[in-house]
Amino acid sequence: MAHSELLLAIGCNAQGPLSGGSGIRPGGQTVSTTEAVPCLLCAVLARRWLDRQDRLRDSRIYRCAACGGRFAVTGDALGAIEQGRWDVAELKAVVRQNIASGVLPRIEDADGRPSVIAIGRQAS
Numbered sequence: 552m553a554h555s556e557l558l559l560a561i562g563c564n565a566q567g568p569l570s571g572g573s574g575i576r577p578g579g580q581t582v583s584t585t586e587a588v589p590c591l592l593c594a595v596l597a598r599r600w601l602d603r604q605d606r607l608r609d610s611r612i613y614r615c616a617a618c619g620g621r622f623a624v625t626g627d628a629l630g631a632i633e634q635g636r637w638d639v640a641e642l643k644a645v646v647r648q649n650i651a652s653g654v655l656p657r658i659e660d661a662d663g664r665p666s667v668i669a670i671g672r673q674a675s
């Protein structure tokens with residue numbers, strides 16, 4: 552929701568500028584650890600970080616240029632995809648449709664099956 556995006560933006564700003572950062576301040580906390588990993592859906596090099604809005608389910612957010620933007624995935628869903636239990640081609644198509652229309656989708660595990668829901672908007 553817009554509310555979540557707002558909190559995220561405030562959190563980032565409160566920690567200082569994103570550009571030109573000179574590392575972690577003593578006693579300070581990192582905003583989030585961004586890792587460079589292959590995209591969950593298309594294997595192109597992407598960014599991944601923890602979804603602070605959905606910590607209970609250990610969700611991650613990916614940002615993939617090839618997929619066109621951001622998408623979230625719960626810990627359960629991430630495991631299912633990494634273990635090859637789900638049809639990634641189909642998920643990729645659905646997620647990319649969402650991103651293309653400006654929606655931030657989240658891939659979730661719904662009783663063992665993949666489910667993609669809209670949780671917000673793509674940040675510009």
Ligand SMILES: [Zn+2]
Nearest residue numbers: 590593615618
């Ligand atoms: Zn991708």
